[in-house]
Amino acid sequence: MDAPSLPTGDILRFYAFRASQSAGFSLPIYVLFFQSRGLSLAEIGAIEALFTVFVVAAETPTGYLGDRFGRRASLLAGTALSALGIVGFVFARSFAAFAAIMVVRAVAEAFRSGATDAWLYETLAGTADDDRFAHVSGRASAIGLATLAGASLVGGGLYAxxxxYPWLLEGIALTTGMAVLLGMDEPDRTVEDGAGSARFSPWETLAAIRSTLANRAxxxxxxxxxxxxxxxxxxxxxxxxxxxxxxxxxATTLGPLYAGLTLASAGVTARAGWIEDRFGVRGWFLVGPPLLGLSLLAVAVAPAFALPVFVLGRAVRSATTPIFGQFLNDRTDEGRATVLSAASTVRSLFTAPLNLVGGGLATAYALSTGLGGLGVMLLGGLVVTLGVWRPSLPSVTARESDAA
Known part of the structure; x- marks a missing residue:
């Protein structure tokens, strides 16, 4: 049997869109920029925490809107808000202004998070290629990471x-992404569900979240x-x-360092599909994240290994994202963008408290000791969560069973 053909045009446009969203020219300089506008490190930490809180608050509502009005509409809204935030940073001069812009950027991130994976999965499902999600998503992430690496190098020079200038160029990239989105088709969300899952009430949305996330699989x-x-x-x-x-x-080498770390992550991300085929989902989670935890513990004893462990951390995170995305998509029958956003909300809930704990460890102890503490928390959490995890076969809807 011939392998199903991918929707080449749509996927190429998706790759271009991901590249436009990843052109983070400001990444290696944003802390310096904020400080040049009068913000202290404590205030920068506060607005970062504010960003996380509002991403969490907006994830499920924006996911519902994605199910209600379409994936492309959500992506357009998120990209437009992100571009608006870039313009705001150029003119901001106070903590209040930066905080307000961070809220806008958080809502933008929430709009794009669930809708991005949902658009890709449903587009692939339209041609019976949904089992290729990890492969295509991994390649898209690799393209994004390569774009980010190049943008990091350019952004540092522009800042000088x-x-x-880095903010202006990032705004141009986002605007280009909006143009790409206008050429992307809205996926057919009735492929898996003949009744059409695009019209969900809020109560049906909550039911879809509960039925997916409460499952021990x-x-x-x-x-x-x-x-x-x-x-x-x-x-x-x-x-x-x-x-x-x-x-x-x-400090002058941070731009090239960020670029190098990003390219290393891109290489692993591009092989996410191979990693999933080689290890399986369960095998990867029993190898990749625990290896990172053990490596963090090793840094507490041998601080010279810190930089390689940062490379490993980026690689494990980059490989895990598409593998987990494939796994979750395969077990989500209804309200796909909503469920993906709910999962993203859970992930975000870990970020703010761990940032506070990590900051406290870095202040109270040596940096290597703090990294070792993160390793202890990661290994302990993995023992608990993976110990009760019961992976199962992908679920099948009642309508699919009847059709069979």
Missing amino acids: LDPV VGPLVLAVGLLAGITNTMEFYLQPVAVATPGLS
Whole structure:
């Protein structure tokens, strides 16, 4: 039997869209920029926490809107709000202004989070290629990471010319993404469900979330992925001070360092489909995240291994995202964007408290000891969540059973 053909045009446009969203020219300089506008590190931490809180608050409502009005509409709304936030950063001069912009950016992120995976999965399902989700999503993430690496290099140089230039170029990239979206088709959400799942009431939406996340085949893994996301996000707090303290590195090398880490992650992400085929979902979660936890413990004893562990953290996170996305999509029959956003909400709930704990460890102890503490938390959480996880075959809807 011939392998099903992928919707080449749509997928290429999806790759272009992901690249436009990943052109983070501001990434290696945003802390410096905020400080140049009068914000202290404490205030920067506060607005980062505010961002996380509002992403959590907006995830499920925006996921519902994605199910109600369509994936492309959600992606357009998120991209437009993100571009608006970029413009706001150029003119912001106070903590209140930056905080307000961060709220806008959080809502933008929530609009795009569930709708992005839902659009891809349903587009692939329209040609019976939904089992290729991890492969295509992994390649899209790799393209995004490669774009981010290049943008990091360019952004650092632009900042030396004018602090506003990285933000302006990032805004242009987002605007290009909106143009790409206009050429993307809305997927047919009746492929798997003849009744059409695009029209959900809020109560039906909550029922879809509960039926998916309460299942022991899904819920524990959502928690494990949430813990991993929180740990790897918190590790970013340590990256810059560890890099500056490393012999031969300085603040001026952060741009190339970010680019190198991103490219290493891209290489692993591009092989996400191969990793899933090689290990399986359960096998990966029993190998990848625990390896990161053990490596973090090793840093507490041998601090010289810190930078390689940052590379490993990026790689494990990048490989896990598409593998988990495939797993969750295969077990979601209704309200796909809503359920994906709910899972993203759970992941986000880990970020803020772990950021606080990680910051406290970095302040009270040596950086290597703090990283070791993160390893203890990751390994402990994995023992609990993976111990109660009971993976099962992908669910089948009643209508599909009747049709068979």
